Amino acid sequence: MVDFGFGLVPSSRMNLDLFDKEKYEELAEIEPDVRICMACGSCTAVCTAGKYTRTSLREAIEDIKNAKPEKALEMLRACQLCGKCSMVCPRGINTRHLILSITKVYSAK
Amino acid sequence: MIYEGKQKIWSEYQKEIPDDHYFYVRSCIRQSFFPASEATFLDITRNKLGKDIFETEHHTTCGGIAYHSDTIPQETVMTIIARQFALMAKNGYENYVCSCITSFGLYCETMETWREFPELEAKIRENLWKSCKLEFAKPKFLIHASDLIYKYRKLIAAQAVRKLVNVHTGEPLKVVEHIGCHYSKMFPSKGVGGAEYPYVLVGMIEAWGGEIVDYPERRHCCGFGFRQYFIKGNRGYSLSNTHKKFESMEPFKPDLIITNCPGCPYFLDRWQYVIAESTGKTYGQDGHGIPALTYEEVAGLVMGYDPWDLGLQTHQVGVEPLLDKMGVEYDPAKKYLGKNGKDIGAPAPCSCLK
């Protein structure tokens, strides 16, 4: 192979065709609240960990739906389960259980 | 795909193309990329179809490349353009045809800008007079050279010696059409068929017997993008653009790509080589590439020009499989012989791309 000093750049485009429906349904089975997020961002705004490092439940939910589960886990890695997000969620999502469930479902091999 | 639906759209994007008497302006880069294309254009229109196409050695670049690379101000570009137009008027023409898509887009943009901002036009008029002592004029009809070939497509078909058909199977060739972004994406009404389903090249392919390939990424840029290519650090983006297009057209197994822009055939051609040599992937049959030709070259092929006279040897992707399919006779030995019979030198062999 020839090295031209430049090469293909990975696409930043998300491909929804890669969405793992089965796994998502598994998640929705144990925490159905994942379906009802309306991406308002309240959780991220109050996040204790998010003040110091990139943490966002809203984004994690998005990432899962956008076929990027590894990014979702990344988004929740710093979470301290403090529960502030559950207090501010306007849809009453059980955020802590959702976080635990996402990590459980998507970090399992 | 519903063909009638497309026809409806095409019918809404028809532009008036005068039949004759044009002031012709060449492209800067085409002359070095695929030099025979413009010569073929002039030969077909003047000699085969008997049209009046005037050109003058006094015209310059339109300034487009510098403009899109943010290296010269707009007023400068506009004055250069005004000079081109003035040359047209000075030579007694009012129909302006240019070979380059970048120029075409820039001319359209400039004309629109003058229309919206008359004070700017006045200033350019003054600039032109101050700098060149030329009388300001605007073309009555501004068209691209591919518009003209589109206009003459049936005349060309009438003189054609062959069609865009696989002579071995009798099947029409599958042709990808690719228009330059600046042809109609900026001003859909300025292009034949608009921007979504441009008809300018499709019309030629239909007239000459080929079959259109409508693949998902058909709208996508070839990857030129000016700054993306000019700066080596960004070249990966250019390459990735092209790669995306080829990945998208691959399932359709196209035989040929027709383009109407200076950059597109170049990038669709050369990047196939780079993709093949850096990743091992090829998109044509049996390790070949997909030839990416200019519309003049294709017109020349159907009209029976010798492929080496059309400059097809300047393409990185070998055109021989296409010539074989079309039943074009050629002398492989003459491929790298120039006009004067002197060897112009063969490129180094490729390891992946046949």
Add this chain to the structure above:
Amino acid sequence: MTPLYQFLAAQAEVPEVIDRIPSGYSHFVIPFTIGITFFLCWIGVGCVRLLAAIPRNDRIRFWKSLFIPKTIVKNLKDLFGDCLFHLKIWQRKPLLGYMHSAIAFGWFMIIVLGHIEVALFVPARLNVSRGGLFYPIFYRYFVWMNPGHTTLKGSFFFFLMDFFLLYILTGIGLAVFKRFRSIVLGMRHTTKPSLADRIALYSLWLIFPLRLLAESFTADLSGGSFLTVGVNHFWHFLFGDKLMFLPFWWAYSISLGLFFVAMPFSRYMHILTEVLWILLRNAGIKPHHPRKGVAEAEIYACSSCGLCLDACPMNVQKKNLKYSSVYFIRFLRRHNEKKINAIADKCLMCDKCHALCPVGVDAPALRRAQRITVNNSLPYDYSYLPSAVSAGQLSGPGRVHPRFAAAEYGLSPAADPAGAQKPEVLYFAGCMTHLTPRIIKAVEKVFKAAGVEYAFADREGGICCGRPLMLAGKTEAAAKVIEANKKMIEESGCTTLVLSCPICYKIFREEYHLEGIKVVHYTQFINDLIASGRLPVSKSDEKIVYHDPCELGRGCNVYFEPRAALDQVGTLVKAAKEYDESICCGGSLGSLTLDTRDRAKISESSLDNLLANSPETIVTACPLCLKTFSEAVSNSKHKYIRVTVKDFAEVICR
């Protein structure tokens, strides 16, 4: 062996008791003997297995504890108090306590007295090889009382036996009644019995009536007192002279046998396991696993009495009753992993079931142990913590520099400038308090009014205390958070740490081990300020009800200080249930899976409880309770009631 009675009743020439059945055996004893043998083997093996599962150190500690006088006293007290008299139930529900003690203590006495009788009259029969296993149980069948020779001593035992039988029968009567009308005994909810439970239960119900039947049929032969003899006369009156008594002795034996076979698989196992659990508990051994070792004793000590059903705040919805501790323990026994996890995750961890459990089963701790088994392996990355939390944050705008503070409050400036950098009091608001800024504002107002020099640890936001992670079973992760906070607090040089969040308070007190730093909840701190006269307060006639936050009350045993302080500023009224019986607000971080709608129901019932005496103000001392109640008051049916929800500090510094 010389019969005891010869010494005790030397005057008697003719033996008072004569073997009616010289062999001391009859076929009807077989069901009982099988049952009791199976049962004894089962608990023998069980005890060995259980003790083997306890870590070595704990086991040694256990054996040693049995010889420590203080522990011995406590063991005896607990064994009698809890196992036999069921004092804890008496305290809360006298009728239910009577029922339990009637059966437990009555039966215990019958067994003990039965054996004493045998020991007194036919001591040889106590030998296992001579039927010692069953003879004392069926004593009244095997002997013949020499008529006319009944001594006072004999009558005494006859009377006692009949008395305790009657005592048990009243208990059984209540038990049967309770099964159908539990509310009369003070229980709104009762457990749903399993199959083994049913078998054991019905045989238990039958044992004593059948004993009465059997003994009454033989009372004219083998002796009896007011009850058995009375009934005996009735039988003679009904059936004439010849009585067919053998079937009743068979039935009695079968019911006993059945009971003992079913017992290990039923909730009645608690009768014996509780003994072991009390000994282990008093030895100070904590469970490390939700099912093994101590936990096993604990879960088998559960009597499935169902008191926790009434205690559980989730009981407002029938569908959530299944998440109560009694069922949790039942599924732990059955190793039903899926249900165990579902129940473990649902619990609010309000600890009320633990506080009210007659056996002292710490179900929330078991649930946490269960959560650890599931959740502790989850990935986390807390590498950012050390840089996030540092003593540096204290110098932020939150810091009231002592020099300025002193000037402002007219105190003498600190003499030592180096020392001036070190705040005596450090206030840590915690995550949740930041969602209720009124608490922060009120606390600062109090500090200012009392001239407290303090530094604010997390005005710009800190990290979590770690308690929510602990509750979720992420112990290891919690340790990281604790470590980071601990470093910050120790570096601050403070001597008192004030917390406004009970969730923080609990973990700071129990897990942080802050040497030389007094950790107090702001209710305690403020109460001290009032008591020492530093904080002037004025009494109003505002009717205040105080809600005990779970983590503060049951969690840390702080009941007195908040009330003492509130008493200085308003008129305290009572909630329907208070102190360790207070009802969780529904906002608890303990539950992992309870959804908003279910929580809202709990909040509503908790409000109902607080509003029993029409207070004007609900005061709580927890940001989570405050937020939950504030929302519940405006969203529930209570929106039509004029009541405001306030924080403790807000009310103090009005």
Add this chain to the structure above:
Amino acid sequence: MKNNILIIGGGPAGLEASAQLQRMGYNVILIEKDSVLGGHLAKWDRLFPDGVPADEVLSGLIHGTEGVKLFTETEIRAINRLEKSYNVRLTNGITVLSDAVLIASGFDLFNAVKKEEYGYGIYDRVITNADLEAYFKNGSDKRIDHPKRIGFVHCVGSRDEKSGCRSCSKVCCATAVKQAIEVKESFPDAEVFCFYMDLRLFGRHYEDLYLKAQKEYGVRFIRGRVAEVSENIDGSLVIKAEDTVASKPLKATMDLLVLMSGMRPSVSGKAVGDLLEMTVEEDGYFAVRSGIAAGQRSPLPGLFLAGAATGPKTLPETLADARAAAVEIDRYLTEIFPDARNYKQLVRERW
């Protein structure tokens, strides 16, 4: 003598207004250019937010028009304003002298062909909201063949200055959510996506519909306008949008794409307006005397407006508007019209 009132347009607004005016005792003439009454309602299957059958609502409306002179397949040939009344010549040869005219010309659905990038009329599996309603009503559409992935594109021809409409069409979001639920009911295995710019679900119960779509039907809502649609070799569609919440471009393959065509001013209504030299606003809808205080009065005396002729409205809004127009007409015909001597002055003061 009973006043004649001409009502132009036999959609919900025209039907409701004519029923009300008939009840008040006027002589009502209703004309409709189509052969059937009901306008778009006649082509719709079910209505948001409760899924009430459109037929039911329509037959109720038609039922109320008993006694009204109905002319279907009738348009206006000419119209003259006399001193007070309007002399209207209809295409069926009848001439009406009408004391008040109500224009209830409704709306046209945006012609989705104009959004070329979506390929409606070109790609086999791109349909519109109206096509989907027709499918629900008739049960067949060869473009809908057990789709596994279905996309809904909101704001097609709405909030899109390039396609000639800056404003919101008001009903499409709720319609999309309703249809997303219905299509999921028809194809339970399908994944359904809604691509929106803003979810403008403003009415009562609409948010419940949204929640239901998420919670019970697992509809995925993606904030971002679909900007490009292409056809794959197998006929499936590749759509491109930006997930503006995630700030990332995305692509997805769809088996069916439903375009939520918005409301455009009615072309035939505009023709009537031209005959009367009525003013239209920049958005193409008829101007009213006052958007707040007199939303049913046109600037011309005796000429009233109701329904979507004055801008996008939901069905309940249209019906309320029609009732309001009836009251306005009644007021005009009893307070202003009969006073021949002071007519002009009254018009100046009260119109």
